[in-house]
Amino acid sequence: MASTPNSVTLYTDGACSMNPGPGGYGAVILYGDGRREELSAGYKMTTNNRMEIMGAIAALSHLQEPSQVLLYTDSRYMVDAMSKGWAKKWKANGWQRNAKEKAKNPDLWETMLTLCEKHQVTFQWVKAHAGNKENERCDRLAVAAYQNNPNLVDEGFGKF
Template sequence: MNDQLPQVEIYTDGSCLNNPGPGGYGVVLLAGDNRKELSGGFERTTNNRMEILAVIKGLEALKKPCRVNIYTDSQYVVNAISKGWAKKWQKNNWRRNGKEKAKNPDLWQILLQLCNQHQVNFIWVRGHSGNKENERCDRLAFHAAQGSDLEEDIGMDN
């Protein structure tokens, strides 16, 4: 562990109206006195894709290697990284087992690469439980999903 790296706190959330349906992500980055908020929406996606994409967008916003605490209410994301599921799926050519394909391999691939660039610690927070930054991410994601200029989620059906 490199204590010389800058410390960043990243809060993330994904939202999907219907599932699949219009969706969005919200991110809050905190580093010292600096704060940055990110959000974006897609016309047809899933909640899980938006949860993963929120983490990706947060990590992509970092300009250099950092020590990062990522707070998310997605146990899917926390477990896939912390328990090594995503690395195992990658090693097995994006299969969960002999027959079943892993979902969202395009996003997991990017997230695994980003996790290698930083010292990342994933922390699960209960959604809608009063955590100020998680609630802010939820609002950002929900409003992004309702936007009028939604992007196409090109990896949605892969």
């Protein structure tokens, strides 16, 4: 009998001052057994969209075993890119959105696609700043990360 994946709920958010500028992400991981973890990191120079994606990547990468994941984010960009198959299409087209326009953040989408092969991920949009407790917590973590400790370098920023 095949083992069933673990059930995990993730909330992720990204924030950026000036966009581009110092940025951070926050993530809340809620395990099916009741455990809870929080992740955050601050970067010297990045964009809001990169922080949104990096928050999800950090949370998914943190999971030790293949899991069934419900990922809540206030980033329509991320939800649409993954749920509507845009990221897969961009990759298949050599990271082109169309004949004239390159896809942004291909380094992050590549990682996200790989993580979604390991985990069964459902992306769910949640309205920002609308009172969702965990989304609000992620926002506070993301803002604190770039305000208090933006020491990391976003290696992909400005390269694509």
